[in-house]
Each structure stands twice: as structure tokens, then as C-alpha cells.
Amino acid sequence: MARLAVENLKKSFGAVDVIRGVSLAAESGEFVVFVGPSGCGKSTLLRLVAGLETADSGGISIGGRDVTTADPAKRGIAMVFQTYALYPHMSVADNMAFGLEMAGVAKAERERLVREAADLLHLTDYLDRKPRQLSGGQRQRVAIGRAIVRKPDIFLFDEPLSNLDAELRVKMRLEIARLHRELGATMVYVTHDQVEAMTLADRIVVLRSGLVEQIGSPMQLYSDPDNSFVAGFIGSPRMNFVQAEVTGLWDGKLLLNVPDFGLTDLAVRPRAMPAKRPVSLSLGVRPEHLAEGVAGSHRVSLRCNAVERLGAVTYLHTAPGDDNTVTAQLTGSSSARPGDSVEVALASEQCFLFDAAGARV
Amino acid sequence: MKRSATINALMVACGAFFITLVGLPFWWVVSGSVKVPQEIIARSPTMFPHSFTLQHYNKLFDASAYPVYLANSLIVAVSSTALTLALAIPAAFAFFRLDFPGRGALYRTILLAYAFPSIVVLIPLFGLFAKIGLVDRLPALVIVNAAFALPFSIWMLRSFFAGVPKEIEEAAVMDGAPTMTILRRIMIPLVAPGIASVGIYAFVSAWTEYVFASVLILSDAKRTLPVGFSGIIGQYQIDWGLLLAGATVAIIPVVAIFALIGRGFVSGLTEGAVK
Numbered sequence: 001m002a003r004l005a006v007e008n009l010k011k012s013f014g015a016v017d018v019i020r021g022v023s024l025a026a027e028s029g030e031f032v033v034f035v036g037p038s039g040c041g042k043s044t045l046l047r048l049v050a051g052l053e054t055a056d057s058g059g060i061s062i063g064g065r066d067v068t069t070a071d072p073a074k075r076g077i078a079m080v081f082q083t084y085a086l087y088p089h090m091s092v093a094d095n096m097a098f099g100l101e102m103a104g105v106a107k108a109e110r111e112r113l114v115r116e117a118a119d120l121l122h123l124t125d126y127l128d129r130k131p132r133q134l135s136g137g138q139r140q141r142v143a144i145g146r147a148i149v150r151k152p153d154i155f156l157f158d159e160p161l162s163n164l165d166a167e168l169r170v171k172m173r174l175e176i177a178r179l180h181r182e183l184g185a186t187m188v189y190v191t192h193d194q195v196e197a198m199t200l201a202d203r204i205v206v207l208r209s210g211l212v213e214q215i216g217s218p219m220q221l222y223s224d225p226d227n228s229f230v231a232g233f234i235g236s237p238r239m240n241f242v243q244a245e246v247t248g249l250w251d252g253k254l255l256l257n258v259p260d261f262g263l264t265d266l267a268v269r270p271r272a273m274p275a276k277r278p279v280s281l282s283l284g285v286r287p288e289h290l291a292e293g294v295a296g297s298h299r300v301s302l303r304c305n306a307v308e309r310l311g312a313v314t315y316l317h318t319a320p321g322d323d324n325t326v327t328a329q330l331t332g333s334s335s336a337r338p339g340d341s342v343e344v345a346l347a348s349e350q351c352f353l354f355d356a357a358g359a360r361v
Numbered sequence: 362m363k364r365s366a367t368i369n370a371l372m373v374a375c376g377a378f379f380i381t382l383v384g385l386p387f388w389w390v391v392s393g394s395v396k397v398p399q400e401i402i403a404r405s406p407t408m409f410p411h412s413f414t415l416q417h418y419n420k421l422f423d424a425s426a427y428p429v430y431l432a433n434s435l436i437v438a439v440s441s442t443a444l445t446l447a448l449a450i451p452a453a454f455a456f457f458r459l460d461f462p463g464r465g466a467l468y469r470t471i472l473l474a475y476a477f478p479s480i481v482v483l484i485p486l487f488g489l490f491a492k493i494g495l496v497d498r499l500p501a502l503v504i505v506n507a508a509f510a511l512p513f514s515i516w517m518l519r520s521f522f523a524g525v526p527k528e529i530e531e532a533a534v535m536d537g538a539p540t541m542t543i544l545r546r547i548m549i550p551l552v553a554p555g556i557a558s559v560g561i562y563a564f565v566s567a568w569t570e571y572v573f574a575s576v577l578i579l580s581d582a583k584r585t586l587p588v589g590f591s592g593i594i595g596q597y598q599i600d601w602g603l604l605l606a607g608a609t610v611a612i613i614p615v616v617a618i619f620a621l622i623g624r625g626f627v628s629g630l631t632e633g634a635v636k
């Protein structure tokens with residue numbers, strides 16, 4: 001395991017700036033997840049760390065060693081690809097041993113290391129099989145095994161679970177978490193799935209358009225987002241944003257009129273009181289904090305236009321498909337139907353405020 | 362998907378027509394080679410041999426230079442195929458993988474060379490080979506055959522290389538494999554169907570090449586089958602039985618190579634690699 005540090009990294013493809021000055025660090029043994037929408041540059045950032053792309057400027061160091069221009073194989077990293085990228089003509093054992101062979105490890109030692117990794121990944125019975133004879137989950141385990149045998153300082157995962165079905169994804173997610181605990185290695189993981197990010201990460205790096213939006217622990221991002229992008233991206237279903245007019249100040253809080261919720265003088269504490277009182281703001285509230293059957297300081301009546309029943313909970317949507325739709329979390333046994341008016345509770349201390357540019361207020 | 366009976370019947374009829382079109386001459390040659398001479402030249406031709414004889418084959422192998430031509434042709438075709446593959450595989454990989462100045466222009470130039478009719482370069486090549494002492498030697502044919510097979514082979518192999526998912530190569534890079542090891546251990550096994558196709562193409566073109574073989578080879582003992590065999594036919598009379606037996610034997614290596622490396626045509630070789 002080793003510390004990964006990225007300093008003001010920049011990369012463009014032609015006229016397109018994909019990475020526009022990213023700095024971050026993954027501490028030794030830490031599980032860091034890069035998350036963001038498609039095209040945000042997260043995969044490119046990982047490929048830069050891997051050495052599969054060359055940075056235009058900036059630096060990358062692993063374990064204190066500058067590897068910005070080092071060969072991928074000399075960086076002490078191993079990568080697991082989204083598409084597994086197994087060698088189809090080689091057996092599972094050969095797939096896992098290939099990197100060791102290239103590193104000049106003796107045959108007996110290679111076999112021992114492969115067997116060790118296969119045990120860890122429950123692949124022992126499949127060592128003689130070809131990749132095409134394996135299921136998707138097994139293939140991905142082989143790809144992980146190929147990374148493990150090399151005992152890298154840092155593991156890189158590029159959306160490793162996105163080709164698997166939902167059930168297998170949950171299983172593999174737990175397995176990767178277990179591997180991280182057992183190996184204690186530094187892991188950098190790219191995903192667009194915020195559930196994977198929340199469940200696996202020690203720290204999440206939220207990226208947008210080639211820039212870091214926020215870095216923090218999953219709960220930090222969830223409960224204290226820096227801007228509306230992070231607030232909307234972390235948490236599922238996504239946070240509701242509604243327009244609010246600022247009417248006054250009271251006890252360190254801003255008083256707001258929220259027409260969409262039919263609320264007046266809703267008192268919300270800003271992160272830091274702005275020097276100049278804003279006229280209008282965007283009020284962010286998560287569906288689970290706009291909920292039925294929980295305590296809340298305010299009652300909000302919502303028009304139900306669509307209902308999603310998930311069993312344990314039910315989600316109400318006021319304008320499904322619309323960007324301004326409001327989603328509220330109802331109880332699993334809720335009898336709400338489209339057309340109904342449903343009353344939910346809103347806790348003002350769970351509300352966030354954002355300015356017109358999306359920055360947290 | 363269910364097809365109607367009419368379409369099925371139509372497709373069977375179409376298939377039968379083309380099989381007959383391609384297969385009938387072959388059948389005619391093979392079946393004719395075992396007929397007695399009288400039956401071959403009989404006024405009403407027989408579809409199925411009424412007689413059976415191996416006299417044409419005996420004559421072919423015992424009383425003609427056919428075995429020499431056959432051996433020459435095999436040497437030339439196998440060597441041409443080997444040379445073509447030995448040059449086309451690294452060249453195609455270089456055009457696909459390496460980024461060097463003038464890559465696009467050079468690639469197009471190679472394809473342009475393919476557009477030249479062989480007859481245009483025949484005389485200059487003869488002069489060139491005469492200067493370096495290659496006239497009337499089999500290596501001259503090997504060089505010419507490989508040179509003419511290369512543009513298409515490179516073009517075809519390059520697209521096979523391009524069909525290998527990028528991640529597999531990147532995984533090998535991450536595993537620390539040098540470029541030539543990636544080519545040898547990863548890429549070549551994965552483009553085996555392409556190599557098989559190119560091999561068959563190079564073999565068949567060398568096997569059937571006539572123009573250069575007739576000009577660059579002067580002595581009878583060095584002739585290849587197409588040229589040597591045309592001499593067997595005779596200027597004033599045609600020994601049909603000998604001709605048909607010779608043609609039948611000439612087909613065998615081509616059929617054999619299809620059977621042997623045609624297996625490489627199997628698709629789905631990269632199955633299980635990605636996804």
C-alpha cells in the first residue's frame with residue numbers, strides 16, 4: 001500500500017479539456033471513489049494515474065515517488081477494467097499469472113501466488129477454465145485476481161461492476177469491500193453509481209467537467225455538500241430543489257417563503273450567513289427529509305402525480321419527468337394514489353440553501 | 362423467425378443453383394480423371410463415370426514432369442505464404458499500434474501498390490531480377506508472390522487487430538508486457554482467424570500464379586504447376602485424361618490447406634474477454 005497524490009493534473013484531447021486541474025490524495029490503505037456523471041473525466045483521471053494516458057501538465061506520485069511519466073507497469077499499480085479485459089485464449093490461471101511472468105517471477109512462485117489469490121476469490125475450481133466458460137461475476141473475480149497476484153501498491157478499478165446484473169453487483173460490491181479490509185491496500189475506484197460510492201468509499205471525490213467539486217467521506221458529502229451539484233448527485237432519490245424567497249432574518253437563520261410547498265417564514269440556518277442578504281435562493285431538501293410519518297417542524301401538502309412502491313418505502317412524485325418535480329418518501333404501507341393530496345413533514349434543520357450559481361449558502 | 366414455405370423453397374432453389382454452378386466443373390474434372398479416354402471424349406458426355414481407370418494418374422506421375430512441378434509449386438506457395446505472414450503480421454500491427462510520422466500516407470501508398478496490374482511491373486521486375494541473379498530461381502517467385510499478397514494482407518490484418526478490444530491490450534500493458542510480447546502472446550492468438558484467412562489467400566494466390574512464373578522461370582525443372590502443366594497439355598493435341606488428373610491433383614493442396622487452417626476461421630475467439 002502507498003499514498004497516491006495528484007497535483008494540478010491537466011489533460012485535453014484535442015480542443016476538449018477533459019481534466020482541468022485536479023489535485024487530490026488517497027492516503028495509504030484508503031478506499032477512494034471517483035464519482036460523477038458520464039463525461040466528467042473520472043475514467044480519464046484513473047487512466048492518467050494508471051499511465052494509460054499521459055498528462056499534459058501536473059504531477060502524479062505514488063508512495064512519494066514521482067510517476068507522472070513512468071511506464072504503467074513500473075508504477076506499482078494494478079487495474080481492473082469495466083470490461084474485465086481477460087486474455088480469452090488463456091486459462092484463468094494463466095490470465096492471473098501473466099503479469100507475474102512479465103515481472104520475471106519464477107514458475108513455482110507464480111503458481112503459489114495464483115493459488116493464493118484464487119483461494120481468496122473462490123476461483124480455485126476454475127483455474128483451468130477459459131474466460132468464456134465463466135459467468136460474468138466469475139470473470140470479474142478473475143480480473144480482480146489478476147490485480148491481486150501482483151501485490152500492487154494501489155488498486156485501480158474502472159467501473160468494475162457496471163457490466164453485472166443488479167444482484168451480482170451487490171454481491172461483488174460486498175466482496176470488494178471485504179478484499180479491501182483483508183488486503184488493506186490503497187484502492188481507487190471509479191463509478192457513476194453513487195450507491196457504490198457511498199457504500200465502498202472511505203472518501204469520495206465528486207467530479208464534474210474535469211474539476212473536483214468536493215472531496216469528503218460519504219456522510220460528509222451527504223450531510224454537508226458544498227454545492228447543489230454534489231447535493232443532487234449524492235443521495236438517492238436525488239435531492240429536491242425548490243425556489244425560495246428570502247423575507248428576513250431571525251436568530252441566525254434566514255426566513256424563507258417557499259411557494260411550491262405553501263410555506264411562509266420557514267427558518268433555515270445557512271452554512272455561513274452571507275454578507276449581503278440574498279433575494280432568492282434554492283432550497284434543497286432530500287426526499288427522506290420530506291417524509292410521511294416522521295417528526296418535522298412543518299407540514300407540506302403535495303399533489304401526488306406518480307407513486308413508486310419499493311416495499312419498505314413509497315416515493316411520491318409531484319411532476320414525474322420534470323426537472324422541478326418534488327419527490328417525497330412515504331411509508332411502505334402508504335395508500336397514496338395519483339391524484340391524491342398527501343401531507344408530509346419537513347424538518348427545517350435538514351434543509352440546505354444554495355445561491356443561483358449552485359454554491360452552498 | 363418463421364419463413365413461409367415459398368421463400369424456403371426459393372432459397373433452396375437458389376442455393377442448389379449456385380452449388381451446381383460452382384460444384385459441377387469440379388465434379389466434371391474429378392469424375393473425368395478416372396474415365397477411360399474414349400468415355401471422356403464420347404459424343405454424349407456421361408455425368409457419372411461408366412468406366413474406372415487410374416491410367417491417367419499413372420501417366421501423370423510416372424511419365425510426366427508433373428511431380429517436379431508439383432514439388433516446385435508447393436515450395437513456392439508454402440514459402441510465399443510464410444514470407445507474407447512473417448512480414449504482414451508485424452507490419453499490420455505497426456500500422457495499427459505505432460504512431461510514427463507518415464503512417465497514414467505510407468498505409469495508403471501500400472494499398473495503392475495493390476491497384477497496379479502485375480503485367481505493368483513484369484518487365485522492370487525481370488530486369489531487376491536479372492541484375493541480382495534471381496531469374497530462373499524459385500526465390501524470385503516467392504518474393505514476387507509475397508510482394509503482391511502483402512498490401513491486401515496488411516490491410517486485412519490491420520482491421521483484425523483493430524477488432525481486438527483495446528482493454529485487452531491495455532491490460533497487457535499494465536501487466537508489464539513489452540510491445541513485441543503483446544503482439545506474440547496476446548494479439549496473434551486473438552487474430553488467428555485473420556491470420557488463417559491471410560494465409561489461405563497468400564497460398565492460393567501463389568498456387569495459381571501464372572504470369573510471373575512463366576516469365577521469371579526459364580528451365581523446365583523449375584517450373585511451377587500452372588506453367589509446367591500448360592506445357593503438358595501439348596501444342597497440337599490435348600490428352601484430356603492427363604489434364605483432368607493433373608487438375609484434380611492440383612486442387613488437393615488447396616482443399617487440404619482449407620481443411621487444415623480453415624479451422625482458424627472460427628469466430629467468437631474473444632468471447633469471454635470483455636463483457
